Amino acid sequence: MSQALPFDLSLTEEQRITRESMRRFAEQQLRSIARQADEAAATPEGFLERTMELGLALLPIPEALGGAGIERSPMSNALNAEDLGGGDISLALAALAPQAFINAVLDFGDAAQQEAFLPRLAQEHFVPATIALMEGRATFEPSELNTTARADGDGYRLNGEKRLVILGNSAELMLVVAALEGVPAAFVVERDSPGVSSQAQEYMGLRAVDTATVTFSDVQVPAANRLVNFDLQRLVDLSRIGIAALAVGCCQAVVDYCIPYVKERKAFGEPIAWRQSVAFMMADMAIELEGMRLLVWRAASRAEQGLPFHREAYLARVACAERAMQIGTNGVQLFGGAGFIRDYPLEMWYRNLRAIGVLEGAAMV
Amino acid sequence: MINFELPEKLLNLQTMSHQVAAGVFRPISRKYDRIEHGPTPEELKPLAQMRAAMREGGDKSKVAAEAASGSRNGANLSGIVAGEELCWGDVGLLLSIPGSGLGNAAILAVGTPEQKEKFGKLYCAMAITEPGAGSDSAAVSTTAVLDGDEWVLNGEKIYCTAGQRGDAIVVWATLDKSKGKAAIKSFIVPQGAPGLSLVRVEEKMGLRISDTAALSLNNCRIPKENILGSPEVADTEAARKKAFGGVMQTFDSTRPAVAAMALGLARAALEITRELLEKEGVKADYSKTLYNSTAVEAELYRMEADLEAARLMTYKAAWMADNGQANSKEASMCKAKAGRMGNTVTLKCVELCGELGYSENLLLEKFARDSKIIDIFEGTQQIQQLIVARHLLGLSSRELK
Numbered sequence: 001m002s003q004a005l006p007f008d009l010s011l012t013e014e015q016r017i018t019r020e021s022m023r024r025f026a027e028q029q030l031r032s033i034a035r036q037a038d039e040a041a042a043t044p045e046g047f048l049e050r051t052m053e054l055g056l057a058l059l060p061i062p063e064a065l066g067g068a069g070i071e072r073s074p075m076s077n078a079l080n081a082e083d084l085g086g087g088d089i090s091l092a093l094a095a096l097a098p099q100a101f102i103n104a105v106l107d108f109g110d111a112a113q114q115e116a117f118l119p120r121l122a123q124e125h126f127v128p129a130t131i132a133l134m135e136g137r138a139t140f141e142p143s144e145l146n147t148t149a150r151a152d153g154d155g156y157r158l159n160g161e162k163r164l165v166i167l168g169n170s171a172e173l174m175l176v177v178a179a180l181e182g183v184p185a186a187f188v189v190e191r192d193s194p195g196v197s198s199q200a201q202e203y204m205g206l207r208a209v210d211t212a213t214v215t216f217s218d219v220q221v222p223a224a225n226r227l228v229n230f231d232l233q234r235l236v237d238l239s240r241i242g243i244a245a246l247a248v249g250c251c252q253a254v255v256d257y258c259i260p261y262v263k264e265r266k267a268f269g270e271p272i273a274w275r276q277s278v279a280f281m282m283a284d285m286a287i288e289l290e291g292m293r294l295l296v297w298r299a300a301s302r303a304e305q306g307l308p309f310h311r312e313a314y315l316a317r318v319a320c321a322e323r324a325m326q327i328g329t330n331g332v333q334l335f336g337g338a339g340f341i342r343d344y345p346l347e348m349w350y351r352n353l354r355a356i357g358v359l360e361g362a363a364m365v
Numbered sequence: 366m367i368n369f370e371l372p373e374k375l376l377n378l379q380t381m382s383h384q385v386a387a388g389v390f391r392p393i394s395r396k397y398d399r400i401e402h403g404p405t406p407e408e409l410k411p412l413a414q415m416r417a418a419m420r421e422g423g424d425k426s427k428v429a430a431e432a433a434s435g436s437r438n439g440a441n442l443s444g445i446v447a448g449e450e451l452c453w454g455d456v457g458l459l460l461s462i463p464g465s466g467l468g469n470a471a472i473l474a475v476g477t478p479e480q481k482e483k484f485g486k487l488y489c490a491m492a493i494t495e496p497g498a499g500s501d502s503a504a505v506s507t508t509a510v511l512d513g514d515e516w517v518l519n520g521e522k523i524y525c526t527a528g529q530r531g532d533a534i535v536v537w538a539t540l541d542k543s544k545g546k547a548a549i550k551s552f553i554v555p556q557g558a559p560g561l562s563l564v565r566v567e568e569k570m571g572l573r574i575s576d577t578a579a580l581s582l583n584n585c586r587i588p589k590e591n592i593l594g595s596p597e598v599a600d601t602e603a604a605r606k607k608a609f610g611g612v613m614q615t616f617d618s619t620r621p622a623v624a625a626m627a628l629g630l631a632r633a634a635l636e637i638t639r640e641l642l643e644k645e646g647v648k649a650d651y652s653k654t655l656y657n658s659t660a661v662e663a664e665l666y667r668m669e670a671d672l673e674a675a676r677l678m679t680y681k682a683a684w685m686a687d688n689g690q691a692n693s694k695e696a697s698m699c700k701a702k703a704g705r706m707g708n709t710v711t712l713k714c715v716e717l718c719g720e721l722g723y724s725e726n727l728l729l730e731k732f733a734r735d736s737k738i739i740d741i742f743e744g745t746q747q748i749q750q751l752i753v754a755r756h757l758l759g760l761s762s763r764e765l766k
Contacts, residue, residue: 005368007375007684008436014368075367139656255757263758274764279754280747286757287698290681291674298369298677307370315652315670321655352451 009297015076021340022083025054030087031253037208038348043094044208047064048126051095054153056080057121060102065115066122072106074238077365078245078300082293085249088207089352092246093362097166100242100364101129104175104235108186108227116224117173117188131171132162132189132214133361142177142184142236142360147216149178149185155223158182158187158195158216166362169198176216177232177361186230187221195219205351235364237313238303242363244313244320247356251289251324254331254349258282262334278334285330288323295319300365320356328353369677372438375446380542383446385412386454391728394455397574397732402566403462405530406574413463417486438480441618441686445625445679454630456735459626460575466527467491468535468617471551474615475594484553490531492522492580499524500748502537503546507582509538509592516552518560518585521655524742528578529566536582540550540598547605548598553591560585571734611753616744621682623743627707627736628679633670634714639665641718661717668710675703694756701749704740711736 061067507520
């Protein structure tokens with residue numbers, strides 16, 4: 001299929017329109033409250049409900065299950081993550097968490113499982129749901145898990161601890177990845193199952209979103225809740241695309257925010273932008289950002305076309321994790337002392353961008 | 366619709382170019398690196414004819430593929446795809462194929478039908494740089510004065526690729542230095558024109574087989590009709606900008622083409638490095654996160670990500686040119702990224718492969734030497750950064766020097 005198409009970097013009409021509204025929303029509903037939410041270490045009241053106008057959860061759910069039944073597009077989802085990430089990475093992660101859960105059920109669940117779980121998310125109001133993959137270990141490797149599942153009677157018993165779970169305190173449904181006889185498997189777990197508990201955890205960044213440690217002690221999960229077509233690599237890869245796209249959006253925000261500042265801020269009688277030491281730093285940020293964006297887009301477009309995309313997602317993550325940090329720190333540096341002050345967003349973006357190389361399993365596109 | 370995969374026509378071009386690179390260039394790569402100076406290598410002569418045929422074919426069907434949405438894959442993207450493959454073979458040899466000169470590109474771009482007819486099929490070099498004017502091409506001080514039916518040129522040119530082997534040289538000269546950029550014109554100077562002499566052929570770190578000449582123009586006389594473009598000197602600011610802008614615009618196509626050279630070199634180096642490392646049991650198969658990989662694997666991933674980013678940026682700049690979009694910023698961005706990526710990757714490959722990398726038995730050390738110039742010619746890294754920064758910040762060349 002791909003070979004019939006020309007190389008093309010133009011968005012579809014629909015993507016263009018969606019981008020406009022997504023960017024407006026990011027500006028008005030994320031950017032404007034991000035600092036306050038970061039300070040309060042809490043998602044502002046009403047924010048999650050307001051994200052319902054974007055239709056993030058409803059769109060991909062099949063019509064028969066109460067959704068809009070719009071064909072899932074990893075490319076469009078990556079663009080959404082990029083635009084929301086430009087507003088605020090942590091609020092974007094909150095807004096995107098249910099969709100990530102839905103995408104996982106669509107990809108890895110059979111018809112019966114989709115029917116069992118998706119209608120609950122096809123609602124007018126925000127239904128918190130999420131993916132719980134990460135664990136608290138240095139050099140965490142998604143395929144090597146300490147959380148375990150073992151067959152027990154008609155179902156499974158889960159034991160272990162998941163960390164940095166987006167919406168971990170509030171999610172009604174969680175996709176928990178656990179090792180079943182040493183092989184990663186995915187289970188849909190109800191928040192109110194006996195043995196599930198959560199504890200809010202504060203991080204260097206991502207403070208505006210509910211991030212929690214979720215503990216599973218002998219949690220009984222019905223056999224039907226184990227997603228039959230689970231593919232950990234796919235979950236990780238599609239998440240890496242989403243996470244890297246958030247980084248692209250945030251880095252664009254850094255660059256855009258620095259441009260007027262370096263042109264207005266004067267030193268020695270002229271704008272600091274007139275100095276090559278400043279201008280070249282800006283140029284480098286823009287150059288690396290362009291590379292990051294194209295790597296993410298390429299991985300997403302291959303995923304969309306059904307082509308192998310593991311390598312591409314891997315490279316996008318490698319580049320984005322490191323370059324995003326560099327752009328974040330350069331943003332702080334260009335603002336000098338002001339970059340370090342919490343009146344300005346630079347230090348917050350920097351702290352949030354540190355999460356890019358750490359996160360796995362969130363924002364699956 | 367966003368799609369990064371190449372259409373079949375370009376894949377075929379890629380395969381064909383790769384065959385030339387692997388079959389013709391690679392086997393003679395080291396030989397001509399050592400021979401360095403001399404006439405055009407015999408092995409390249411058949412390629413000149415192929416190139417001419419390809420160019421004619423290319424002119425007739427500029428669009429390799431076009432979608433209903435109107436996205437074109439034309440001459441620019443084709444040039445990048447073929448260029449990367451050929452440079453995977455050998456950059457110096459590619460530049461030594463008769464007819465591949467920058468002067469040819471200039472004549473094709475702005476020449477009159479008569480000039481194209483007369484010089485289009487010759488091998489035309491381009492002479493811009495002078496001992497006192499490099500990146501600052503507006504500071505050219507070679508002069509041209511009309512004397513009856515002839516232009517009389519005086520000055521010195523250096524770093525002229527194909528200045529020895531070319532049939533003609535497109536020389537940049539000023540009609541009136543006091544009028545700045547607007548007075549800079551280019552002239553077709555045939556080899557053997559009275560007053561034109563070869564001063565020397567440079568000895569270089571890399572790209573050795575490509576002849577880089579120093580030329581002297583001493584009352585050099587050429588026919589009046591050998592000027593490219595109009596002989597008028599624009600006298601309004603707008604007209605001046607337009608005139609010089611036209612000259613600079615060719616960079617929007619040539620910079621991505623030079624970036625493609627770095628792509629080919631870096632890929633060549635990475636491939637050999639991977640093979641050598643695999644023999645030692647290093648398997649970079651993207652199965653573990655960066656920090657659970659060995660240091661060597663992590664280096665490979667980083668280099669690959671960098672190469673891939675540079676490639677996508679280069680494709681984008683070329684695609685924009687094919688689709689009539691203003692791409693000066695993107696052309697400079699891809700040149701900056703690919704230029705430095707090529708340097709880092711090829712040098713790192715030498716390091717990773719140790720003695721094998723450093724040795725002349727393999728080509729790794731040659732790739733590293735060859736790649737250095739790519740971050741210099743057609744605008745240095747620093748010039749690209751200036752251009753990108755000016756675009757990004759909306760600053761003039763007076764504000765951001």
